Amino acid sequence: NAGVMQNPRHLVRRRGQEARLRCSPMKGHSHVYWYRQLPEEGLKFMVYLQKENIIDESGMPKERFSAEFPKEGPSILRIQQVVRGDSAAYFCASSPSRGFSTDTQYFGPGTRLTVL
Amino acid sequence: GENVEQHPSTLSVQEGDSAVIKCTYSDSASNYFPWYKQELGKRPQLIIDIRSNVGEKKDQRIAVTLNKTAKHFSLHITETQPEDSAVYFCAASMGGNEKLTFGTGTRLTIIP
Numbered sequence: 001n002a003g004v005m006q007n008p009r010h011l012v013r014r015r016g017q018e019a020r021l022r023c024s025p026m027k028g029h030s031h032v033y034w035y036r037q038l039p040e041e042g043l044k045f046m047v048y049l050q051k052e053n054i055i056d057e058s059g060m061p062k063e064r065f066s067a068e069f070p071k072e073g074p075s076i077l078r079i080q081q082v083v084r085g086d087s088a089a090y091f092c093a094s095s096p097s098r099g100f101s102t103d104t105q106y107f108g109p110g111t112r113l114t115v116l
Numbered sequence: 117g118e119n120v121e122q123h124p125s126t127l128s129v130q131e132g133d134s135a136v137i138k139c140t141y142s143d144s145a146s147n148y149f150p151w152y153k154q155e156l157g158k159r160p161q162l163i164i165d166i167r168s169n170v171g172e173k174k175d176q177r178i179a180v181t182l183n184k185t186a187k188h189f190s191l192h193i194t195e196t197q198p199e200d201s202a203v204y205f206c207a208a209s210m211g212g213n214e215k216l217t218f219g220t221g222t223r224l225t226i227i228p
Contacts, residue, residue: 031213042205043160045215056215058117091159095213103148103167103211107159 002027004094004108005074012114019079019086021111025094032075033105034067037089049075050097082115089113118143120208122219129196130227137222139206140188148211149182149189154203154221163204164191167211193224201226 005024013019025032030051035043048056049069060067064082069075079086089112093105119142129135141149147168152160166173166180166189173180177196182189193200203223207216 033215035216035218042218042220043216045217048213048215055213059215093216097213102213103209104150104162104165105216106162107152109159 004029004092004106006092006108006111008111009109010112010114012116013082014116015083016081019082019113021077021079021090021092021113022074023077023092023094023108024074025092026096026106028096029094029106030097031095031102032069033093033095034075034077035091035093035107037091037110039088043091046077079113082113084115087113087115118146118208118217120206120217120219122206122222124222125220126223126225128225128227131196131198133196135191135193135196135200135224135226137191137204137206137224138188139190139208139219140186141208141217142187143208143210144184144187145210146208148209148214149180150207150216151178151180151191152205152207152218154205156202160205196226198226198228200224 034046037043045059047067064080066078089110091110092108095105122139150165153163154160177194179192203221206219
């Protein structure tokens with residue numbers, strides 16, 4: 001059973017470019033969460049999605065950031081016009097929708113975004 | 117919203133001794149408390165979790181205790197080994213697919 005997959009693992013962008021981060025949840029999981037980790041800091045919640053729906057985006061910056069989880073394919077976190085402050089590790093997590101452990105989140109390996 | 121505080125930020129322990137990391141949370145509606153271990157450059161890995169209907173849970177050398185009245189929970193690692201060196205994060209949520217609110221992390225170093 002493959003774990004949460006994220007790609008790319010490393011992404012380098014110049015200021016003003018767009019960054020697209022992809023996340024495939026564990027098999028059988030339909031809930032996806034995105035977290036951001038700045039260097040030497042903890043993880044901060046950004047957005048929670050189910051298939052075709054954004055459930056909670058209370059942690060998303062108001063501008064330049066968007067997320068989607070289409071009916072087919074991975075969840076995508078999109079950052080437009082990146083700035084140096086966007087440099088961070090972006091982790092995706094997934095959880096099951098049924099059973100006792102719906103609150104347990106399993107993390108992917110992360111995408112490390114560097115903005116030059 | 118929920119706020120989770122974690123102490124200490126760094127902890128050095130002699131190999132074989134015990135390590136204790138403490139967290140407090142602010143929202144009494146939180147009922148799920150996981151602990152994650154993160155090695156340098158790696159993903160956070162769930163090591164143990166506890167739900168509000170129990171006060172303590174053990175898994176080999178790792179245990180977690182929860183005091184709902186005081187709104188704090190702790191991670192206990194006994195007989196520490198060098199491979200326990202990592203950053204440990206506590207978190208809290210309202211359960212049932214809700215978001216996790218993380219503490220700021222504890223860098224644990226095991227001294228051989």
